[in-house]
Amino acid sequence: MNVVICEDEVEQREFLQKTISEYATFHEPSIKIALSTSDPNRVLAYLKDQRADCYFLDIELGSAITGMELARIIREHDPLAQIIFISMHADRLKLTFKYKLAALDFIVKSAGYDQLTIEIEEALKEAFNIYRKIGNQSEVSYIQIKIGERIKNVRYDDIYYFETSTQEHKLILHEVSGVYEFYGRLKTYEEIDRRFYRCHKSFLINLDYVREIDTKERKLTLANDHICLISSRKVKELQKKLSI
Amino acid sequence: MIVYSLPVFILQLLSISGSLFITLEIRPTFKKIIVQFVLVIIPAIYLYKYWSSPFGILYLLLSSAILFYRFTRNVRAILDVTVLGIAAIVALNLAEISLFSFFIKINPSSILVSTVIFLLFFAIFICLYKLFIEKVWKPIFITIVSRLILIIISIVTVGVLYINLIISVSKNLYSVALFNLIIEASYFGLMMILSMILIRTVKKENRLRQKEIEHQQLLDYMESLERINDDMQKFRHDYQNILLTMQGYINHNDLPGLQTYFNERIVKVEEQTLRSNYLYNQLDKLELIELKGLIATKILIADEYNIEMNIEVPELIQKIEIDVIDLTRVIGILLDNAIEASIEVEHPKLNLALIKKSDHSVLIILENLVRKELLDINRVFERNYSTKSNHRGTGLATVREILSDYPNVTMNTRIERSFFIHELSIYPLEYVHSSVQNDQYLIMTDFKKRDRGGVFS
Numbered sequence: 014m015n016v017v018i019c020e021d022e023v024e025q026r027e028f029l030q031k032t033i034s035e036y037a038t039f040h041e042p043s044i045k046i047a048l049s050t051s052d053p054n055r056v057l058a059y060l061k062d063q064r065a066d067c068y069f070l071d072i073e074l075g076s077a078i079t080g081m082e083l084a085r086i087i088r089e090h091d092p093l094a095q096i097i098f099i100s101m102h103a104d105r106l107k108l109t110f111k112y113k114l115a116a117l118d119f120i121v122k123s124a125g126y127d128q129l130t131i132e133i134e135e136a137l138k139e140a141f142n143i144y145r146k147i148g149n150q151s152e153v154s155y156i157q158i159k160i161g162e163r164i165k166n167v168r169y170d171d172i173y174y175f176e177t178s179t180q181e182h183k184l185i186l187h188e189v190s191g192v193y194e195f196y197g198r199l200k201t202y203e204e205i206d207r208r209f210y211r212c213h214k215s216f217l218i219n220l221d222y223v224r225e226i227d228t229k230e231r232k233l234t235l236a237n238d239h240i241c242l243i244s245s246r247k248v249k250e251l252q253k254k255l256s257i
Numbered sequence: 258m259i260v261y262s263l264p265v266f267i268l269q270l271l272s273i274s275g276s277l278f279i280t281l282e283i284r285p286t287f288k289k290i291i292v293q294f295v296l297v298i299i300p301a302i303y304l305y306k307y308w309s310s311p312f313g314i315l316y317l318l319l320s321s322a323i324l325f326y327r328f329t330r331n332v333r334a335i336l337d338v339t340v341l342g343i344a345a346i347v348a349l350n351l352a353e354i355s356l357f358s359f360f361i362k363i364n365p366s367s368i369l370v371s372t373v374i375f376l377l378f379f380a381i382f383i384c385l386y387k388l389f390i391e392k393v394w395k396p397i398f399i400t401i402v403s404r405l406i407l408i409i410i411s412i413v414t415v416g417v418l419y420i421n422l423i424i425s426v427s428k429n430l431y432s433v434a435l436f437n438l439i440i441e442a443s444y445f446g447l448m449m450i451l452s453m454i455l456i457r458t459v460k461k462e463n464r465l466r467q468k469e470i471e472h473q474q475l476l477d478y479m480e481s482l483e484r485i486n487d488d489m490q491k492f493r494h495d496y497q498n499i500l501l502t503m504q505g506y507i508n509h510n511d512l513p514g515l516q517t518y519f520n521e522r523i524v525k526v527e528e529q530t531l532r533s534n535y536l537y538n539q540l541d542k543l544e545l546i547e548l549k550g551l552i553a554t555k556i557l558i559a560d561e562y563n564i565e566m567n568i569e570v571p572e573l574i575q576k577i578e579i580d581v582i583d584l585t586r587v588i589g590i591l592l593d594n595a596i597e598a599s600i601e602v603e604h605p606k607l608n609l610a611l612i613k614k615s616d617h618s619v620l621i622i623l624e625n626l627v628r629k630e631l632l633d634i635n636r637v638f639e640r641n642y643s644t645k646s647n648h649r650g651t652g653l654a655t656v657r658e659i660l661s662d663y664p665n666v667t668m669n670t671r672i673e674r675s676f677f678i679h680e681l682s683i684y685p686l687e688y689v690h691s692s693v694q695n696d697q698y699l700i701m702t703d704f705k706k707r708d709r710g711g712v713f714s
Binding site for chain 1: 567569571608610612614620622624634635636638661663664667668669670671672673678680682
């Protein structure tokens with residue numbers, strides 16, 4: 014995993030470099046610092062023909078380009094890069110960084126070196142986990158929902174059911190910790206996993222969560238007490254699928 | 258001469274029945290068509306033929322209205338039936354007139370031509386009516402009373418027209434067909450004008466109400482600014498006292514005393530002022546005055562409960578593609594919920610962000626710290642669900658109901674890391690269609706296809 018650092022204060026930059034390379038030698042030798050600079054233009058030059066996987070950016074760069082602007086350009090080049098911001102100020106624009114620039118983390122400098130080391134290491138650890146996940150292509154078991162620039166992974170295991178909204182082309186996804194709305198068609202999701210079953214034109218359910226079915230009323234109750242309809246043609250097939 | 262005979266009636270009946278599916282935008286499933294045949298079309302023809310023609314017509318209109326009301330659960334079904342009834346009559350008369358003008362004798366070809374003319378005029382009426390629905394009925398908020406008045410007007414019109422027809426047919430006054438048309442046309446015109454006036458008043462009323470709400474929000478906003486100003490005044494008033502106290506410490510060479518005094522009294526007060534100033538500064542970038550007023554008021558309330566509130570508006574927001582009254586209602590409900598829930602948490606946190614994206618969509622995020630065990634995410638959208646007993650419900654059902662009218666708005670609600678989070682995405686209208694085609698929400702299999710430039714080995 015290649016790391017790029019852009020920080021204009023020399024002392025801070027050296028500290029970052031030291032912390033990251035120490036973490037690399039002890040935990041993940043594949044982490045390498047590809048570039049460490051005070052000048053955002055050098056990062057831009059680097060971006061022209063190369064990619065890094067993780068960027069540590071100071072928000073208040075003493076330059077025409079701010080860290081935010083730099084992050085935006087990095088995002089344009091590489092939507093999957095992990096960006097970690099470093100700032101003097103407390104978490105004032107936390108949500109903006111998360112949703113607009115899909116920042117992984119936000120580290121506040123004034124916290125003191127001990128605290129800083131912990132935070133940098135944690136951010137690095139998470140960045141590496143995500144990096145590894147992207148590489149591990151065989152495990153496809155979640156749906157990605159884009160909220161702003163942020164990507165939320167919803168695991169198949171957590172999904173109760175999909176339903177169509179009253180509005181055309183809008184779907185509602187019910188999962189263990191929440192409800193998501195997005196544009197799409199149920200058909201797109203029918204085939205993604207064997208446990209999903211289209212029991213009605215408006216419902217795509219997770220068979221693992223079916224608690225009971227009422228064949229007379231053609232309704233089924235899921236583990237979260239929500240009720241879905243079953244179309245008459247599907248009753249038999251559904252019963253068969255559930256009895257296995 | 259044309260007679261209002263059974264074939265003509267059947268033609269009318271079929272065109273009305275068929276076009277109801279078009280105007281009400283219902284998909285004509287096999288089942289619905291069968292039901293319509295059994296309950297409406299066959300009995301109507303039977304009544305017309307073996308009973309009496311007025312009954313047939315009356316039955317057709319009534320049963321269609323009831324049936325389509327059952328299909329859609331929308332009062333507009335009644336309006337559609339009556340309007341289509343009117344259209345059928347007027348189109349019939351127009352066909353009749355043109356038949357008399359161009360043909361001397363009635364023969365199969367003349368009947369064919371008049372049928373085509375009837376269908377043509379009928380189709381034109383449907384197009385006009387659809388235009389009315391799209392441009393006037395749907396976008397303008399018309400009160401229930403005004404809707405009812407419009408429906409009554411159309412019912413009366415259809416009644417008058419059909420009575421007229423039946424009388425002229427039963428008394429064999431065929432020569433009055435032209436006269437009929439003139440009366441009908443002028444009546445129709447009059448009704449149109451009346452409806453237009455009604456709609457204009459409704460529009461005006463809406464504007465006034467909106468102005469009123471805007472005004473109220475502006476007042477709220479000003480009030481909160483005044484409160485801040487008061488705080489500043491108070492601080493300035495204390496200024497002299499503060500200096501004197503500090504002088505006292507300095508004169509006594511009491512450095513530790515000065516330090517505690519400075520940290521405890523001045524820094525804290527200053528921090529508070531700076532903080533609320535910061536929040537209001539963020540609001541400066543929000544140019545929707547109604548929303549600004551609402552949020553400003555809620556800042557004050559959150560402040561009273563000592564809720565740590567954070568607001569982010571990183572970029573200027575001038576327009577959000579949703580009716581501003583609906584938007585303030587939604588945000589109001591969500592903020593009230595968040596504040597209410599925060600009272601029960603030990604160290605409450607409430608974050609609100611309004612973020613404009615490069616594609617001009619706006620993302621609104623509201624999150625507040627909750628006690629996870631108190632909230633059942635599967636039930637939050639139920640109408641009477643509340644985290645507290647003897648409480649009227651969270652209002653999230655209302656939020657959903659309001660937003661269900663907007664194809665360009667999506668809302669996510671979830672719990673993550675002890676935060677109860679709402680994410681509202683409001684897209685520009687033209688964007689919605691393109692995004693469906695491009696399937697911007699990818700499942701992982703699509704995601705894999707993206708090139709990572711061979712980073713993995």
